Amino acid sequence: MAMNVGYITRETARNLWRNATLTLASVLTIVVSLGLLGAALLTRSAVDNATDRWEEGIEFVVWMNPDATPEQDELIRSTLEQSPAVDSFVYANQAEALEEFKRYFGDQPELLDNVSAADLPPSYRVVPRDPDPRAIDELASTFEDRPGVRDVSSADEIIKEMQRMGDKIGNVALLVAIVVLGIGLLLTLNTIVMAIGSRQREIEVMKLVGATNWFIRIPFILEGVVFGVAGAAGAIGALKLFEEYIINELNSSDTIVLLSGFEVSSAQFSQTALIMLLAGIAVASIGSGVAVTRHLDV
Amino acid sequence: MIKLENVTKVYKGDVVAIRDADIEIDKGEFVFLVGPSGSGKSTLIRLLNKEEVPDRGQIFVAGKDIAKLSSWKVPLLRRNIGCVFQDYKLLPKKTVAENVAFALEVIGRPRHVIEKQVPAILELVGLSQKMDRFPNELSGGEQQRVSIARAFVNRPLILLADEPTGNLDPATSVGIMRLLDRINRTGTTVVMATHDRGIVDTMRRRVLELDRGMIVRDEARGVYE
Numbered sequence: 001m002a003m004n005v006g007y008i009t010r011e012t013a014r015n016l017w018r019n020a021t022l023t024l025a026s027v028l029t030i031v032v033s034l035g036l037l038g039a040a041l042l043t044r045s046a047v048d049n050a051t052d053r054w055e056e057g058i059e060f061v062v063w064m065n066p067d068a069t070p071e072q073d074e075l076i077r078s079t080l081e082q083s084p085a086v087d088s089f090v091y092a093n094q095a096e097a098l099e100e101f102k103r104y105f106g107d108q109p110e111l112l113d114n115v116s117a118a119d120l121p122p123s124y125r126v127v128p129r130d131p132d133p134r135a136i137d138e139l140a141s142t143f144e145d146r147p148g149v150r151d152v153s154s155a156d157e158i159i160k161e162m163q164r165m166g167d168k169i170g171n172v173a174l175l176v177a178i179v180v181l182g183i184g185l186l187l188t189l190n191t192i193v194m195a196i197g198s199r200q201r202e203i204e205v206m207k208l209v210g211a212t213n214w215f216i217r218i219p220f221i222l223e224g225v226v227f228g229v230a231g232a233a234g235a236i237g238a239l240k241l242f243e244e245y246i247i248n249e250l251n252s253s254d255t256i257v258l259l260s261g262f263e264v265s266s267a268q269f270s271q272t273a274l275i276m277l278l279a280g281i282a283v284a285s286i287g288s289g290v291a292v293t294r295h296l297d298v
Numbered sequence: 299m300i301k302l303e304n305v306t307k308v309y310k311g312d313v314v315a316i317r318d319a320d321i322e323i324d325k326g327e328f329v330f331l332v333g334p335s336g337s338g339k340s341t342l343i344r345l346l347n348k349e350e351v352p353d354r355g356q357i358f359v360a361g362k363d364i365a366k367l368s369s370w371k372v373p374l375l376r377r378n379i380g381c382v383f384q385d386y387k388l389l390p391k392k393t394v395a396e397n398v399a400f401a402l403e404v405i406g407r408p409r410h411v412i413e414k415q416v417p418a419i420l421e422l423v424g425l426s427q428k429m430d431r432f433p434n435e436l437s438g439g440e441q442q443r444v445s446i447a448r449a450f451v452n453r454p455l456i457l458l459a460d461e462p463t464g465n466l467d468p469a470t471s472v473g474i475m476r477l478l479d480r481i482n483r484t485g486t487t488v489v490m491a492t493h494d495r496g497i498v499d500t501m502r503r504r505v506l507e508l509d510r511g512m513i514v515r516d517e518a519r520g521v522y523e
Contacts, residue, residue, distance in 0.1 A: 007403050202389055202400075208347070209452070210377035211404035213370065 011219035015195045016226065022191040023227070029187050030231025030284065031238070033180035034276045038239040040173035041275065045268045046247050047166030060140040060154040062124040066094065072148025073122070079146075080124060085139050087129040093122050121150055181283050188227050188287030192220050196295050203296065217292040224288025225281055232280035236273045243269060299325040299456065299487045300346065305355035307341055307511075315341040317511040319355070323489065325455070328482045330498050331491040332522055333508035339491035342508070343458050346489065347379045348372050360455055377405055380449030380457045380486075384464035386441045388433040394444050395420065395429040401448045419451040423477060439470035443477065450481055457481060459490040463497065471497060495522040 016023055062080075064073060080089050092100070097120035102112060128136050136154065144152050196203065206216050243264060264272075300323040307316040316338045323329055331339040344350040345357060348364050357364050360378060367375060388397050395416050402412045420426050423443040433441055442462060449457060459478065463471035475497055482488045492498060498505060498521060505520030506513055 201387065205387055205389065205400065205448075206404045207373075208376060208381050208387070209401040209404060209448070210373040210375070212373045215404060215406070 008219055008222065012222045012226065015199075015219060015223045018198060019191055019195055022187070022194060026184065026187040026191045026227050026284075027230045027234070029180060029184040030227060030280055031234035033177050033184050033283075034232055034235035034280050035238045035242075036173050036177035036180060037279060038235055038272050038276045039242055040170045040177060041272045042239065042243065042247070042264055042269070043166060043173070044170040045264045045272070047163060047170075049264065060126050060128075060136065060152055062126065062140075062143045062149055063121045063151045063153070064123065065148055065150045066119055066121050068122075068148030072146075076124060076143065076146060076149065079143075080126065083139070085129055085135070087127045089127065090125045091122070092125065094118065094120050097122060181279065184231070185283045185287040188224050188284050189291045191227075192224055192288045192291035193295055195220060195223065196291065213296070217296055220292050220296070221285060221288045224284040224291075226284075227288075228280035228282070228284030229277070231284070232273075232277040235276055235280070239269075239272070239276070299323055299327070299360060300489070301356075301358040302345075303356045303358075305345065305352045305357060307338075307345060307350060307352050314511045316345070316352070319511075319513055321506065321513065321516075323487060325487055326482070326485050328479070328488045328501070328503040329490070330501070330503055330505045330520070331489065331508060332493070332498060332505055333514075335493075336510075337508040338511040339508055340460055341511075343381075343460050343489065343491055346456070346458055347376055347381060373405075377452060378455045380446075380452070380454040382442070382445050382449050382457065382459040382462045384461040386433070386438075386445040388441055388444055388448075390433055393430050393432055394425060394436070397433070397444055398448045398451050401451055405452070407452075415451055419447045422450075422480075423447045437470070438466050439473060442466065442474055446474070446477055446481070450486070454486065456487045456489065459488065461491055461493065463492065463494050468496060475501065498522040 062076060064076070077091070080086050094117040098115070098117040101115060101120060126140075128139055130136070140152050140154050143149055203216055247264065300321070302319050302321040305316055305319040306314070308314050319342070331342060333339055341350060345352055346359060348367065352365065359375065362375075364375060389400065392400060398419060399412050399416050402415065407415075417426065417429070420429055423446055425440060425443055425447065428436065428440065433444065436444070442465075446462075457478070462478070463474055466474065471494060478488055478490065479501070502519045502521070505515065505517045505522070507515035507517075507523070
């Protein structure tokens with residue numbers, strides 16, 4: 001079927017202008033809903049990143065000096081192996097530490113260039129037998145002053161709380177996002193129905209002279225898609241600000257040291273942005289699709 | 299060209315609009331539909347371009363049973379049928395030329411075809427001088443000429459006209475009828491519903507009279523009553 005591209009672009013643009021206020025309302029609703037969706041996904045990724053190394057029962061990490069001698073290293077290992085309070089442990093050597101570093105800072109090549117495996121501390125990630133926090137503290141502190149040990153960090157209650165809160169905030173934001181997304185869908189539907197109504201006469205003439213249904217429908221559906229794309233663009237912009245001013249702020253906070261690692265990689269950001277774009281287009285085209293199939297039949 | 303077999307159309311509330319109609323119209327014929335208001339003239343016209351669907355019977359247009367036409371083929375049927383109405387149905391924000399071009403644009407005709415055919419058809423209806431005027435700057439007769447130009451620009455096989463002179467004074471109506479006659483002479487089948495006794499009596503074409511949905515008279519070279 002021959003389609004006049006110029007005609008379709010012109011009609012879509014005209015529809016958008018004709019209903020400026022409703023158009024704005026629809027787009028802003030989509031911006032808000034997608035923004036919430038993105039913030040929820042991004043917060044979840046950040047929390048996951050921040051608490052990554054504390055999974056599977058690991059309660060504390062013994063960081064060795066990068067230049068610790070093999071003897072110092074061996075001593076720590078044998079202590080861990082023999083201690084009745086230790087259930088199990090995982091050793092991450094310098095190569096693995098570099099892998100982990102790359103995962104966190106993969107989007108900052110200038111940082112990667114200046115780091116080699118030799119600069120990074122190997123570590124023992126320890127799963128204690130007794131889950132009682134005081135017992136864990138006690139066990140962890142026995143490693144603090146050993147030769148070759150740089151630092152011991154614990155996954156205390158704050159980390160666990162952070163995981164719980166992160167999940168909770170994420171779920172609430174997700175729920176609100178879905179509700180607002182539904183409102184966006186209904187608003188889009190309504191806007192398109194209004195646009196169809198204001199062009200009743202043109203549509204009548206088009207049908208009389210034999211324009212196909214799709215030819216009549218496409219400008220209206222495209223209008224919906226434009227809502228979705230515009231909404232997603234606005235929301236992704238807002239999310240970029242959210243990442244820069246909230247997530248990175250928390251991450252570099254001196255008072256909340258635990259939040260170091262609370263950040264997202266650019267790959268995670270792009271993935272979130274893509275999900276937002278697809279969700280926006282899906283919601284808006286469902287809205288406009290329903291509008292045209294309900295109100296535009298032969 | 300057009301054939302109705304046992305066609306019955308009942309509207310909601312048991313109003314019978316068309317009852318057992320059997321009609322055959324040949325290619326190139328000019329047919330008047332006459333009868334009082336509510337006798338079914340408009341319904342008959344709407345059945346022919348599938349704006350309405352009959353409850354019983356079959357309708358053939360150009361050899362095809364249009365009741366069996368799937369909905370996506372209806373637009374193709376309508377490209378072969380031009381429609382003219384009492385209220386012109388012009389788009390007020392488009393000029394004369396744009397109104398006519400619109401009919402070609404929306405069926406995907408290429409620009410160079412549109413640029414050639416629009417001036418030609420406006421020449422035919424005598425509006426070459428008013429191409430860039432808007433409908434509200436034209437007289438009723440001129441608006442009806444635009445509407446005829448739009449209906450005919452795609453060279454349909456059939457032209458359906460529902461009271462095309464209903465809003466026009468007798469002198470203007472004569473001009474419109476001359477135009478329809480001219481279109482008919484190009485081989486286009488014209489079916490026109492009308493109340494205009496003068497026109498029917500002067501033209502002396504085939505007359506189908508309807509009364510409460512029934513065909514009560516079918517007369518070649520007939521008069522209004």
